[in-house]
Amino acid sequence: DAKTTQPPSMDCAEGRAANLPCNHSTISGNEYVYWYRQIHSQGPQYIIHGLKNNETNEMASLIITEDRKSSTLILPHATLRDTAVYYCIVRVASGGYQKVTFGTGTKLQVIP
Amino acid sequence: SQTIHQWPATLVQPVGSPLSLECTVEGTSNPNLYWYRQAAGRGLQLLFYSVGIGQISSEVPQNLSASRPQDRQFILSSKKLLLSDSGFYLCALGQGHSNEQFFGPGTRLTVL
Numbered sequence: 001d002a003k004t005t006q007p008p009s010m011d012c013a014e015g016r017a018a019n020l021p022c023n024h025s026t027i028s029g030n031e032y033v034y035w036y037r038q039i040h041s042q043g044p045q046y047i048i049h050g051l052k053n054n055e056t057n058e059m060a061s062l063i064i065t066e067d068r069k070s071s072t073l074i075l076p077h078a079t080l081r082d083t084a085v086y087y088c089i090v091r092v093a094s095g096g097y098q099k100v101t102f103g104t105g106t107k108l109q110v111i112p
Numbered sequence: 113s114q115t116i117h118q119w120p121a122t123l124v125q126p127v128g129s130p131l132s133l134e135c136t137v138e139g140t141s142n143p144n145l146y147w148y149r150q151a152a153g154r155g156l157q158l159l160f161y162s163v164g165i166g167q168i169s170s171e172v173p174q175n176l177s178a179s180r181p182q183d184r185q186f187i188l189s190s191k192k193l194l195l196s197d198s199g200f201y202l203c204a205l206g207q208g209h210s211n212e213q214f215f216g217p218g219t220r221l222t223v224l
Binding site for chain 2: 034036041042043044045046049087101102103104105
């Protein structure tokens with residue numbers, strides 16, 4: 001699996017958009033970008049994933065650059081409950097075993 | 113929808129004692145199951161994965177073992193705990209075309 005690079009921490013004002021970047025310059029053609037978040041003392045929660053097109057769901061939007069070497073997770077209106085560690089990972093998306101490597105992620109602090 | 117149960121939620125054990133953590137899943141069949149550990153301030157580390165009953169693969173050498181006696185049951189064990197085994201243990205399942213992973217609530221283990 002390709003490695004990812006994320007800033008260790010970010011602050012965001014409540015109600016504003018939170019933009020979390022991720023670099024994955026060694027991503028290969030069949031690897032997807034996945035985002036998870038982990039609120040303190042809980043298990044990680046799946047947020048969104050994508051291959052090359054931008055994706056949006058009820059939680060967030062995912063913007064992937066044309067060369068796929070980086071992406072940005074956007075929380076359009078951050079709330080205090082969005083304070084968590086956000087993990088960006090890349091991996092192939094096929095059935096069977098999936099080795100997933102989680103780095104240390106970005107600790108997002110939403111400020112009132 | 114899938115549900116992942118883990119117990120116990122917290123556990124304090126002395127060094128050298130045995131360990132058994134259980135994970136059961138509902139709402140799915142023949143899932144891929146994973147055990148992760150998260151040490152304090154660190155990312156998630158994949159310990160074991162299983163693609164079916166009795167099929168276990170280990171990612172890192174350690175004094176832990178895993179078993180899958182039933183399709184929806186995944187057990188993490190140790191004969192003698194070490195201080196370094198302390199951490200947050202997460203069971204996850206992967207399913208579907210994208211094999212996105214869903215995580216259980218976790219077990220916080222403290223070895224004294």
